[in-house]
Amino acid sequence: MLKKVLLGTAGVLMASGMAATSANALLIDDFSTPLTTDGSIIILIGPGSAFDRSAGAGILGGDRELTLVNSGPASNVVAANAIGGSYQHNNGNGAGTSLLRWDGLGGGDGLDFNLGDVDLTEGGANDSVQIKVLSADLSNSSVTMTFYTDIDSFSTVGVNIPTGASDHYFLLADILASLDIGAGGGATLTNINAIEMFMNGGAGFDLSMDFIQTTLDVTENVPEPASMTLIGAGLMGLAGMARRRKA
């Protein structure tokens, strides 16, 4: 019985250890705020574009802008929605794009710089951007993210999202190393005022995301021996408590 309790405790400790590590996270969007467009779904049949502004919880800076484009042909259907806490983009038999923008409250439908010098690293605690992908089918497609300090200082990085579901991380250092930068240089990750995510999808492109955040990549940052020892010590302490309780 005690063995079972201890195994259970170990599980909880491991889980809480993981949670503590990933608690250092700066949410960009969890898509809990649906699109403002009626029914939270935009459907474009044939060439054209639509703009959506959604303000609410779970959005960095409180304001998410979306420009959805159907590049044709006339029979192509392009759809986007934020229903049930995820963002989805789907192309039919032609191309289409989603431009998601987080540029803070205020400003217009274009690119503004109102995030208030947000620190993506949270004082150095975060080393990665995490994109929780529920499903992806990205043939003939590309996804990029651009991080702006201001109109002249920005960095664009390609996001290589694999097909299917994935918990996808890319390093903040990759943003700094980007060769695709503004006339004034790259972004300063501790002073970010706008973020864009551009999905340039060919025919059949589908992408569904649960959330985007900056965090510590726990898949690359495994516990060091010292903290494993601490967990072990904690376990022995709990074992002692359990024994005393039993007695």
Ligand SMILES: [Ca+2]
């Ligand atoms: Ca805005």
Ligand SMILES: [Ca+2]
């Ligand atoms: Ca804007």
Ligand SMILES: [Ca+2]
């Ligand atoms: Ca979500």
